[in-house]
Amino acid sequence: MKGIVVITGAASGIGAAVVKTELTQAKRHIVAIDIDEAGLDCIKQSLTADEKERITFCCIDLTDINAMQAAVSGFCCRGDGVDKIIISHALSNENQIDQQSVWDRVLDVNLHSTQRFLAALEPHINIHGRVVILSSVLGKAGKVSNSAYCVSKHGLLGLVKSLALDWAPRKITVNAVMPCWVDTPMLRRELAPQADALGITVDRMIRQIKKRIPLKQLVKDSDVADTIAFLTSSSAAMITAQGIVIDGGFGCGV
Numbered sequence: 392m393k394g395i396v397v398i399t400g401a402a403s404g405i406g407a408a409v410v411k412t413e414l415t416q417a418k419r420h421i422v423a424i425d426i427d428e429a430g431l432d433c434i435k436q437s438l439t440a441d442e443k444e445r446i447t448f449c450c451i452d453l454t455d456i457n458a459m460q461a462a463v464s465g466f467c468c469r470g471d472g473v474d475k476i477i478i479s480h481a482l483s484n485e486n487q488i489d490q491q492s493v494w495d496r497v498l499d500v501n502l503h504s505t506q507r508f509l510a511a512l513e514p515h516i517n518i519h520g521r522v523v524i525l526s527s528v529l530g531k532a533g534k535v536s537n538s539a540y541c542v543s544k545h546g547l548l549g550l551v552k553s554l555a556l557d558w559a560p561r562k563i564t565v566n567a568v569m570p571c572w573v574d575t576p577m578l579r580r581e582l583a584p585q586a587d588a589l590g591i592t593v594d595r596m597i598r599q600i601k602k603r604i605p606l607k608q609l610v611k612d613s614d615v616a617d618t619i620a621f622l623t624s625s626s627a628a629m630i631t632a633q634g635i636v637i638d639g640g641f642g643c644g645v
């Protein structure tokens with residue numbers, strides 16, 4: 392029997408694209424986790440009856456330790472173990488260094504809840520399991536007014552490298568993907584205030600961004616999902632502790 396696939400941030404953007412890709416692959420049971428009940432419902436409505444049989448929807452705030460542990464006990468009691476974990480939930484709120492509540496919430500959601508969730512899942516991960524965590528190009532760079540998010544994404548890269556070593560004896564691979572400007576609700580929320588300040592629409596801002604990318608298009612959520620599909624496949628058995636940049640060549644220089 393195949394183990395399950397656990398996907399966080401599954402109600403939107405990249406997480407939702409991973410759910411879609413996973414449904415087209417080998418018939419593993421999927422656990423789709425998100426805090427956004429309406430978003431999860433929306434995905435449920437779009438599925439066929441067969442697909443609905445293959446997914447358990449789990450609406451929790453991953454920073455709620457009791458809810459998270461209860462959810463893990465619930466979906467792991469199937470007894471087949473966990474084959475793949477994709478961590479895509481996050482907040483990208485801007486902050487100044489003295490905005491303690493924003494700092495605490497972003498770190499708690501992006502970094503600390505990921506550590507606690509993986510700790511709860513560890514005993515259930517099968518040999519040859521796969522873990523992919525969404526970091527960002529901001530896992531290696533800074534951004535104005537975004538220190539909490541940048542720190543969380545740097546921290547996740549450290550977690551990936553260390554866990555890859557800790558779990559290597561069980562042939563579990565742990566990798567990060569590091570996208571830049573993926574056209575998702577998160578990106579559009581982030582760009583809205585900047586576009587406002589410039590007196591232009593978000594769509595116009597996106598057209599300007601595309602001109603700065605060598606491949607002249609934004610990364611699609613499906614581009615990221617395809618990379619994750621590769622990293623979680625048997626073809627990527629020897630790739631671990633890596634951060635794969637997906638940026639259309641943006642970071643390659645002038």
Ligand SMILES: NC(=O)c1ccc[n+]([C@@H]2O[C@H](COP(=O)([O-])OP(=O)(O)OC[C@H]3O[C@@H](n4cnc5c(N)ncnc54)[C@H](O)[C@@H]3O)[C@@H](O)[C@H]2O)c1
Nearest residue numbers: 400403404405426427452453480481525527572573575577
């Ligand atoms: N969109 C981009 O340009 C971009 C670029 C680089 C990295 N990323 C990373 O990719 C991942 C996915 O981003 P996206 O663009 O799909 O974002 P998104 O906002 O579309 O999706 C994130 C999901 O996480 C969920 N979530 C947030 N807090 C949660 C919590 N406490 N518990 C459970 N679920 C929670 C949200 O409800 C949402 O559905 C994130 O880690 C993000 O940092 C995105």
